[in-house]
Amino acid sequence: MRALAVDLGGSHATCAVVEDRTIVRSETLTTERSIGLAPVLGRLAETFHKLLGEAGTRASDCAGLAFCFCGIASHSKAKVLSTNAKYDDATSLDLDGWCRETFGIPLELENDARMALLGEWYAGAARGFEDIVMITLGTGIGGAAMVNGRLLRGKHSQAGLGGHFPVLFNGRPCTCGGMGCAEAEASGWSLPEICRSTRGFESSSLARETPIGFEELFRHADAGDSLAIEVRDRCLAVWAAATVALILAYDPEVVVFGGAVMKSASAILPFLQAHVDRYAWTPWGKVALRSAELGNQAALLGAVPLIQSQAD
Amino acid sequence: MRALAVDLGGSHATCAVVEDRTIVRSETLTTERSIGLAPVLGRLAETFHKLLGEAGTRASDCAGLAFCFCGIASHSKAKVLSTNAKYDDATSLDLDGWCRETFGIPLELENDARMALLGEWYAGAARGFEDIVMITLGTGIGGAAMVNGRLLRGKHSQAGLGGHFPVLFNGRPCTCGGMGCAEAEASGWSLPEICRSTRGFESSSLARETPIGFEELFRHADAGDSLAIEVRDRCLAVWAAATVALILAYDPEVVVFGGAVMKSASAILPFLQAHVDRYAWTPWGKVALRSAELGNQAALLGAVPLIQSQAD
Secondary structure (H helix, E strand, O other), X not given: OEEEEEEEOOOXXXXXXXXXXXXXXEEEEEOOHHHOOHHHHHHHHHHHHHHHHHHOOOXXXXXXXXXXXXXXXXXXXXXXXXXXXXXXXXXXXXXXXXXXXXXXXXXXXXXXHHHHHHHHHHHOOOOOOOOEEEEEEOOOEEEEEEEOOEEOOOOOOOOOOHHHOEOEOOOOEOOOOOEOEHHHHOOOOOHHHHHHOOOOHHHOHHHHOOOOOHHHHHHHHHOOOHHHHHHHHHHHHHHHHHHHHHHHXXXXXXXXXXXXXXXXXXXXXXXXXXXXXXXXOOOOOOOEEEXXXXXXXXXXXOHHHHHHOOOO | OEEEEEEEOOOEEEEXXXXXXXXXXXXXXXXXXXXXXXXXXXXXXXXXXHHHHHHOOOHHHOOOEEEEEOOEEEOOOOEEEEOOOOOHHHHHOOHHHHHHHHHOOOEEEEEHHHHHHHHHHHHOOOOOOOOEEXXXXXXXXXXXXXXXXXXXXXXXXXXXOHHHOEOEOOOOEOOOOOEOEHHHHOOOOOHHHHXXXXXXXXXXXXXXXXXXOHHXXXXXXXXXXXXXXXXXXXXHHHHHHHHHHHHHHHOOOEEEEEOHHHHHHHHHHHHHHHHHHHHOOOOOOOOEEEEOOOHHHHHHHOHHHHHHOOOO
């Protein structure tokens, strides 16, 4: 099956022509979540037309366009439902109408964590499993679940928001309106503030880094900076608790970790596996924890299974 | 449909003959989880035979026996999988075999939180909904979810263990092997230790209570005891966080709260509703929080829908 796919993140959009498990052509645009989605659509259309030409194919040869959005989106209604400060106009846009007018094909909308899960299930680390949790560690923390071979979406399309399960019931405020969410306690956007509010920050070597990301955090921790070690270990404990919660919620065989933070997988995955082995109540055996294999291609490679399952 | 039902808790077992949404006859036995389940089965059989006689019916007129167990149980295999220190021999018993030999009818096994959900869905507070979370607050904390009209069981029958989601990532050890579980932070079994380890316990009026349960906690808090107020408020915050996590996990329309602690529902439900309204990221609207309506009959009234859905 041939399909168009777009993966829209907070600061970029990747357009692709895909064929089953292969990305035939792709191109990444820089964009800006604060300007809204409407001004981006024209650029996406231009890019797709260019890629189609390069690939020697036509939109009408594609079964559909898979649109991966970084917020809560209804697959069945093809509507963005909530944006959490990313492309706030998206909730008012008729994306399917835009797609049919522009390309003459239907649009299938899904959020980024579910698309990544679909991609890893179809072509990556979760091949062969039917009970899967996906956790994306990045600027935010995304979660998605497949139970018995089917994506769990929920009544209002928001099942699986594992990054917002409270893991510290009296914790920090989150952009989602909650508090103590895993995302508020250990994600790309919250990390700088967590570091700055930790005692001893002024004398930490991390204080000289701008911006402070997880790559910097892990590097300074490895170099022995005590504040970096403290914050790193706390972030690991937060992710571990969120992982346990997601395992108890969905009873998976495998948990796949993606997102930019997993560039430091060797510092993360062994800790999480040991924690889960010890603390997650899974009398049936051990849940396998794996790094995503597809990197930032996961959502694009979720396009074909998303479109194939459109009758779900 | 007529059915037999047994609700086995840690300290009692209630046997019933049910007909659709009516409990025709029932009787509660005192039992003891530490002695194991095998010695209890003979007493259950006697009790069922007596109840059948009183109801003027026969086991062969019943579509099956619904067995509600206070641990992890596989519905599809009719096997207890994990007991968490309750009736530890149960994992080795052939309950379906026992039932067929004793009554000549099949047995359907499910855990207590899912049975309570089925009962409340069929005959109680969740009638008319298809997306439901059930939380039982008692000696432990149970969780169960129905998504799109179907119980969510998971690959190994343990989806929905909401009482063990960590809500305090560096918190207390739990009987499940985890730490910082809602159950470890605010349940019947953990409450006495939580009170005793809270600063100021010796001078609290609660120190004169034995045992310390939630009824005592709420009463002393209402009377102005500062330690009781502190612990009560902390328990409410723990339950609120667990509720938010379960909402984000399963995307329900309604959350039903059952269990013995809900005798103090008026002190609990308004707080939880306000917390969820404020902190749970549900852009579609407000999740309804309700008290269970069926009390300790919920699991028994789940018998008929459990048996009806046996093909699931």
